[in-house]
Amino acid sequence: MEYFLQNLINALQWGSFYAVISIGYSMVYSILMLFNFAHGDIFMVGTYIGCGIATLFLSLFSAFLPGWLIFILTIVVTMFLTSFVGVFVEEVGYRPLRQAPRASAAITGLMIGIIFETGNLIILGAQRFKFPALIKSVAYHKGGLYFTNVKIMIVGISILLMLALHVFIKKTKWGMAMRAMSFDSLAVPLMGVSINVIAPLTFAIGAGLASVAGILYGQAYPILDPYMGILLGWKAFVAAILGGRGSIMGAAMAGYMLGFIEIFVAMIFPSTFRDLIAYSIILLILTFRPRGFFGMEHSIRLRL
Amino acid sequence: MPPLLSVKAMTHYFGGLCAVKNYNLTIKPGQIIGLIGPNGAGKTTIFNLITGVHTPTEGTIELEGRDIVGMKTHKIASLGLGRTFQNLLLWRHMNVLDHVRIAHYSQLKYGLFGAFFGSPRRKSQEAEIEENSHRLMKLFNIDQFADQTVVNLPYGAQRRVEMARAMATRPKILFLDEPTAGMTPDELVHMVKIIRQVHEDFGVAIFLIEHRMKFVMELCEYVQTLVFGEIIAEGPPEEIQHNPDVIEAYLGKEDLT
Numbered sequence: 001m002e003y004f005l006q007n008l009i010n011a012l013q014w015g016s017f018y019a020v021i022s023i024g025y026s027m028v029y030s031i032l033m034l035f036n037f038a039h040g041d042i043f044m045v046g047t048y049i050g051c052g053i054a055t056l057f058l059s060l061f062s063a064f065l066p067g068w069l070i071f072i073l074t075i076v077v078t079m080f081l082t083s084f085v086g087v088f089v090e091e092v093g094y095r096p097l098r099q100a101p102r103a104s105a106a107i108t109g110l111m112i113g114i115i116f117e118t119g120n121l122i123i124l125g126a127q128r129f130k131f132p133a134l135i136k137s138v139a140y141h142k143g144g145l146y147f148t149n150v151k152i153m154i155v156g157i158s159i160l161l162m163l164a165l166h167v168f169i170k171k172t173k174w175g176m177a178m179r180a181m182s183f184d185s186l187a188v189p190l191m192g193v194s195i196n197v198i199a200p201l202t203f204a205i206g207a208g209l210a211s212v213a214g215i216l217y218g219q220a221y222p223i224l225d226p227y228m229g230i231l232l233g234w235k236a237f238v239a240a241i242l243g244g245r246g247s248i249m250g251a252a253m254a255g256y257m258l259g260f261i262e263i264f265v266a267m268i269f270p271s272t273f274r275d276l277i278a279y280s281i282i283l284l285i286l287t288f289r290p291r292g293f294f295g296m297e298h299s300i301r302l303r304l
Numbered sequence: 305m306p307p308l309l310s311v312k313a314m315t316h317y318f319g320g321l322c323a324v325k326n327y328n329l330t331i332k333p334g335q336i337i338g339l340i341g342p343n344g345a346g347k348t349t350i351f352n353l354i355t356g357v358h359t360p361t362e363g364t365i366e367l368e369g370r371d372i373v374g375m376k377t378h379k380i381a382s383l384g385l386g387r388t389f390q391n392l393l394l395w396r397h398m399n400v401l402d403h404v405r406i407a408h409y410s411q412l413k414y415g416l417f418g419a420f421f422g423s424p425r426r427k428s429q430e431a432e433i434e435e436n437s438h439r440l441m442k443l444f445n446i447d448q449f450a451d452q453t454v455v456n457l458p459y460g461a462q463r464r465v466e467m468a469r470a471m472a473t474r475p476k477i478l479f480l481d482e483p484t485a486g487m488t489p490d491e492l493v494h495m496v497k498i499i500r501q502v503h504e505d506f507g508v509a510i511f512l513i514e515h516r517m518k519f520v521m522e523l524c525e526y527v528q529t530l531v532f533g534e535i536i537a538e539g540p541p542e543e544i545q546h547n548p549d550v551i552e553a554y555l556g557k558e559d560l561t
Binding site: 168171172173174176177179180182183184186187188189190191192193194195196 | 376403412469473
């Protein structure tokens with residue numbers, strides 16, 4: 001039982017990364033009907049930006065500001081900076097291809113990803129960076145369970161961000177325009193809404209969320225390398241598909257589910273079998289429910 | 305009085321196909337103008353060209369003296385051009401109230417910061433829009449469906465949602481693409497009433513595409529007939545109704561041999 005609960009905590013943390021990243025895939029898909037395959041690498045760039053900002057802030061402010069405040073400042077500034085990476089990818093990479101076949105956009109996304117990876121390698125070199133610990137890790141032992149404040153914080157901040165996003169989508173004019181675009185994008189401009197505002201905004205939010213996931217990831221697994229975004233990005237993409245194309249709620253839930261499946265498979269089977277078995281299960285789910293948990297029938301417009 | 309909308313010598317090619325040829329239109333404030341013509345004549349293309357979905361190959365379009373050719377669709381919409389679509393373009397799983405609220409988008413002026421922290425400006429704007437939305441829904445007789453998703457509504461009600469949505473953008477001219485398509489005779493009579501009322505209450509000019517002659521005759525003060533992208537006849541409805549060219553385009557040439 002304790003063993004089970006211990007794994008549940010680990011799964012919650014692990015699922016939080018997937019959930020927050022996969023939302024970026026889902027949001028972009030829901031308004032532009034394309035998967036931004038550079039998203040995993042935007043996550044990587046965001047982590048590096050976060051690492052840089054955290055190091056800078058620690059050297060500047062650590063004398064007179066408490067750690068948690070530096071942590072929050074780092075998150076805010078990193079989100080802000082990384083959102084421009086998202087806007088850049090949209091404007092330079094995808095906007096010229098809006099009328100092009102979806103395959104062209106998908107290939108562009110993959111190439112942007114490679115450019116980010118190799119660009120990082122050229123600029124920063126091959127040495128690995130260590131993400132500074134912004135919050136002093138405190139371990140708790142309660143009834144045989146072991147958890148740290150970092151774990152709680154990772155889950156807490158992820159859920160808080162998802163709730164904020166939910167409010168944004170439901171209540172603000174941009175959020176409403178995004179929801180409308182996910183059903184039909186032809187009528188939206190005729191209501192006075194510019195697609196060239198909504199699309200970059202969506203990318204900015206996705207990138208901002210990914211960068212926070214990056215900072216949180218850096219707190220749990222502090223070693224950074226330029227290819228860290230690939231595997232995590234693909235798995236988050238799987239979560240976006242499993243949740244149902246374009247469903248934000250679905251992506252978040254599937255992200256957590258993916259985390260649970262991976263952790264519990266590793267609990268039962270040898271850990272080298274983890275991905276093999278975990279993804280076989282997901283393949284099986286998708287066989288019986290090809291449109292995912294919350295996906296809508298997109299039969300007319302689906303182009304990928 | 306200067307015209308609200310003036311289209312001059314508009315021509316459009318899709319590849320080598322001439323979809324609209326030398327089209328002219330003048331709409332004065334408060335006018336109701338009809339555009340009729342057989343299927344495939346290019347009526348919806350004309351709507352798309354004026355509302356900025358496509359950019360015409362040649363010609364000028366002026367909205368209140370302002371050149372709008374090549375302007376982005378959302379810009380044209382916020383300048384005062386509202387429209388509905390022939391095959392309903394509603395956001396299937398959103399509710400009716402949200403449809404009408406989103407159409408107020410360009411009237412909502414709050415920043416990202418104000419949106420999240422509930423600035424007083426945002427609150428007063430939201431309240432105003434909420435009220436206006438309810439008024440529009442009442443006018444179009446869809447207020448009882450406010451919380452329902454549009455896919456579940458009867459067809460006639462869906463059409464009215466589209467019109468309410470278009471009116472929420474506060475247009476000076478309303479473009480209606482076949483407002484009675486697929487309607488029952490009862491709904492049709494109701495629609496005539498609604499269009500009349502919108503016309504009177506808002507003082508909006510209306511430009512509509514229609515197939516049913518009776519509907520056009522009853523509402524429009526001026527009618528254009530489009531065949532293969534060209535206007536073959538225009539004038540007051542009584543005149544158009546008896547124009548031999550129009551009858552031929554609709555019913556075919558009488559075979560005398």
